[in-house]
Amino acid sequence: MGEYALLYILFAPFAGALALIFISNRQPLLVRSVAASAAFVSLLASLYLFYAYDPVKGGFQFVQKxxxxxxxGISLHLGVDGIGTPLVLASSILLFAGIFVSWHIKDRAKEFYIWLLILAAATIGVFMSLDLFFLYFFYxxxxxxxxxxxxxxxxHTKKYLEMTDSEGLKQRDSVGFILNFGSNSKEYAAxxxxxFLxxxxxxxxxxxxxxxxxxxxxxFDILVLREQANLMNIPVLGTTLDRIIWVLVFFGFASIAPLWPLHSWSPVGHAAAPAATSMLHAGVLMKLGHFSIIRVAFEILPETTRELMPIAAVLCMFSIVYGGFVAFYAKDTKYVIGYSSSSHMGYVFLGMAALNYISLSGAVIYMFAHAMATGMLFAMAGWVYDQTHTRDIPSLGGLSNKMPFISVCFVVGCMASIGMPGTVNFIAEIMIIVGSWDKYPLQVVVAMLGIVLTLAYLFKMMRGLFYGPMNQKYSHAHDAISAVDRLPLLIMISISIGFGIFPMRLYDVVRSGVDPLVARITRVVPVAQTHEGSGVRSELIIPGATSTVPVVASKLLPLSSQVSRGEGK
Amino acid sequence: MVVVGLGLCAILYGAWMALVQADFRRLLAYSSVSHLGFVVVGLFALNFQGLQGSLLTMINLGFSTAGLFFIAGFLYARQQTTELSAFGGMAKQVPLLATFFLIIGLASIGLPGTNGFVGEFLILLGAFKAKWWFGAVAVLGVIFGAAYFLWYYERSMFGPLGAAVKGTMSDLQPREKIIVVSLSVMILWIGLYPSPFLRIMNGSIQALVDRVQQETKVSLQDNRAGRGY
Structure with a gap:
């Protein structure tokens, strides 16, 4: 059974969606339990995957072809390495949590669950594809x-609701309305x-x-292409082909990440989406971007990656600062979390751009950590919206009396998002910062500023929602009391804090995926220096690169340093 | 080259016109223009993948476009028109019709897992192999395709119940069910496991490609000056 784990993870949600088609909407409990059990099978299998993945052996495991x-030359080639494994786990946790978060959905619940399951299964599919065709297929x-x-x-947003008069409704059906940047309707966002994507x-x-x-x-097989494809130094349009491919792949996938100039769809989309969709979307869909860049650009074009990755290092600063400031001034709960996500994705790009063992592992762990933290925040913003039917922060306030459980969880969610020691975000953040310091000190300073900004806007939102005087309009709001409502938050909190206190397993798994990749990318001397063409390997760089790793690692994570030293390649 | 250019124009023009249509049948007509533009591009890419994709897309159109015209017929039978103003919020009233409308429509815009995706992917691959910018222009059609169908679907099936929608509107009849279920089965079959269909075509396409490329070689030899193909 073990070797088929990937098939269970991938096809359980599809099977659930298929089964739901044949169930009537008049049996809401059956609909929900089918969706939940499909997600549960997927979750169990991915927990097994995370447990059984062998970091000492490394490489791609559980391969199915x-x-x-x-x-x-297309085949359904599935397999996970140390980078894919935690992301698959994060997706199935968020899917399972998302099903419970949307437990009370009344309008066409069946179709909602079908699409949610397909969305999550497709995301999981990207994280385990080893074939470019299927990577794009699932994407x-x-x-x-x-x-x-x-x-x-x-x-809709508040602005849109103000204009739903008959004249406004007539406007709704014109093309101009969809392309109207001010309308902020959910149709426009969708x-x-x-x-965009x-x-x-x-x-x-x-x-x-x-x-x-x-x-x-x-x-289309990535494993074959990365060994044999020789795309370097083919002149096209005044530059070389590998650069064109790299730019297409990088910006194509960075749009979903979202990197700074390409981010504008994301906060609008998050704000319009229902809670569970925002969770999956910010939690794992955004990581498809980083993951696909790692899988396609880093694996197949390692030399071009080293040459062009500074682009990401420049753009990520804008992501961090711009996202942070907009989140600070936004008045809509979901806009705040949406912009905060796009700001936090800048850290991942920073970790990826620095291209060393610590920073890239930090980036991968950050993807996992951010999935949990932002999942919690969106789930709670969704709960507040369900109770009060508004996302407007100034009109809310003092809800902690009405919903003590949610407000406590919100504090934990904010702490996780900020990177409080004790949550897995802290480990990821410090790894990115320590790892990138040598190469990009300016960006690290900006990232520090970003952390301060995160603290400012999240605390501002927390105060605005839960403390201060309460608007009596919302006196009917109630807390998450039943186990069904509390379960998703408790799962995400326990994962976030659990890995924050015991990060060794996660770290080992991620390192086993990152090590060979970074070795491949940094080992090769730049083409310009050798005068002999591509692919010349210099042995000088490797000892330096690997010997610094355990030193940094032992300062950072004393418990895991033995393992990382053992594995250093 | 010229023909491919015309095909590319058809893709973009059809998709753009389809975006602004309020009548579903007009929308379908323009979307067919766009899809057949793809077929033309694939055929005149003159290579294996392009021809294969074109043939498969022609088969696909037999299922998805025909399916959408069936749906248009069903809608017409209920409202005596396919104008957008006659619909709205229909998914509540006729859930089955809305579901199959969605499945067939998604096949027509090429959602992965349906036949449309396989066909369009092969054509793009073929176009890319011929000239990279053929593919670069043709992909724009894919984006618009998603836009026009999803937008129309959203306006006609979701949202508040339209004023013109009668409460007595009936869902699919058994006869109509047979039509849409059989079409959906074919759509998913080709989408998930196209090998049987591709295998049947392979032999004749290979022969055709060999002939075309041989003739190209001959004609190249004829004018040695070689203005390039």
Missing amino acids: CEWSKQL EMSVIPMYLLLGMWGS MKLVL SAFAVAALMGILLIYKYSGLNT
């Missing part, structure tokens, strides 16, 4: 359901999200097709 089209599959989830079950997905697809065409290997 099934021929899909021999002529085109695109995770974008389209967002339109329906936002358009059907989403919510359309913007789908157009599919436009950039298509850019990434062009990169993928260029890889396929010019590698000449007639295969």
Whole structure:
């Protein structure tokens, strides 16, 4: 059974969605329990995966391969390494939690769960694909359901609701309305999200097709391409082909991450989405961007990555600062969390740009940590919205009397998001900062500023929602009392704090994935210095790179340093 | 080259016009223009993947576009029009019709897992192999395709119940169910496991590609000056 773990994780949600089609909406309990049990199977299998993944052996494990089209070299090739494993775990935790968060959904619950399961399964599919075709397949599959989830079950912003007179409704049906940047309706958000993401997905697809065409290997298999594809130094359009591919792939996938100039769909989309969708979206869908960049650009074009990754280091500063300031001034709970997510994704880019063992592991752990923290915050913002039907911070306040449990969890969520010691976010953040210090001191200073900003806007929001005088309009609001409502928050909190106190297992798994990747990227001497063409390996850089790792690691995480020393390649 | 250019124009023009149509049948007509533009691009990419994708897309259109016209017929039978103003919030009233409308529509815009995705992917692959910018223009059609269908669907099926929608509107009849279920089965079959269909085509496509490329070689040899193909 063990070796098929990936198939269970991937196909349990699909099977759940298929089963739901045949269940009537008149049996809401049955609908929910089918969805929950599908998610539970997936969760159990991914816990097993995380437990059974062998970090000493490293590499891709639990590999499944099934021929899909021999002529085109496409096969359903699944496998996880140390980078994919924690992200698969995070996705299935958030799916399971998301099903419970949306437990009280009344309007067309069946369809909602079907799309939520498909969304999560597609996300999980990206994290385990080893085939470029299926990576794109699942990536695109995770974008389209967002339109329906936002358009059907989403919510408008306050500004939009003010204009729902008959004249406004007439406007709703014009093309101009969809493209109207001020309208902030959920339709606008959904359309913007789908157009934006599919436009950039298509850019990434062009990169993928260029890889396929010019590698000449007639295969989409990442493992084959990364060993054999030779895409360097082919002159095209005044530059080299590998750079064009890298830029297409990087910006194509960075749009969902979202990197600074490409972020504008994300807060609008988060604000319009229902709670469970925002959770999955901010929690794991955004990480598809980073993950796909690692899987495609880092694996197949390591040398170009080293050459061009400073682009990310520059843009991530804007992400961090801009997202932070907008979150500080935003008045809508979900806008605050949405911009905070896009600001925090800047840290991941910083960790990726520094390209060393500590910072890249930190980036991967941060993806996992952020999934938990932002999942909690969105779940609670959703709860507050369900109770008060508003997301407007100034009109809320003093809710801690009415919902003590939620307000306590909110404090924990804020702490996790800020990176309080004791949560897994702290470990990730400090690894990114320590790892990138040598290469990008300016960016690290900016990241520190970002942490202060995070503290400021989250505390401001917490105060605005839960403390101060209460608006009597919301006196009917009540706490999360039943186990069903409390379960998702408790799961995410316990995972976040659990890995914060015992990070060794997570660290080992991530390092086993990051080590060979960083070794591949940094070992090669830049083409310009050798005058001999690509692929010349210098042995001088490796000892320096690896010998510094255990020293830094032992300062940072005393308990895990033995393991990392043992594994250093 | 010229023909591919026309095909690319058809893709973009069809998709753009489809975006602004309020009548579902007009929208479908323009969307067919766009889809057939893809077929043309694939055919005149003159390579294996392009031809394969074009043939598969032609089969797909038989299921998805025909399916959407069936749906348009069902809608017409209920409202005597397919204008947008006659609909709104229909998913509450006719859930089955709305579900199959969605499945077939998503196949037409090429959601992964449906037949449309496989066909479009192969065509894009073929176009890319021929000239990279063929593919670069053709992908725009994919984006617009998602936009026009999803937008129309959202306005007609979701939201508040339209004023013109009668409370007595009936869901799918058994006869209509048979039609849409059989189409959906084919859509998912080709989408998830296209190998049987591709295998049937392979032989003749290979022969055709060999012939075309041989002729190209011959014609290249004829004018040695080689203005390039």
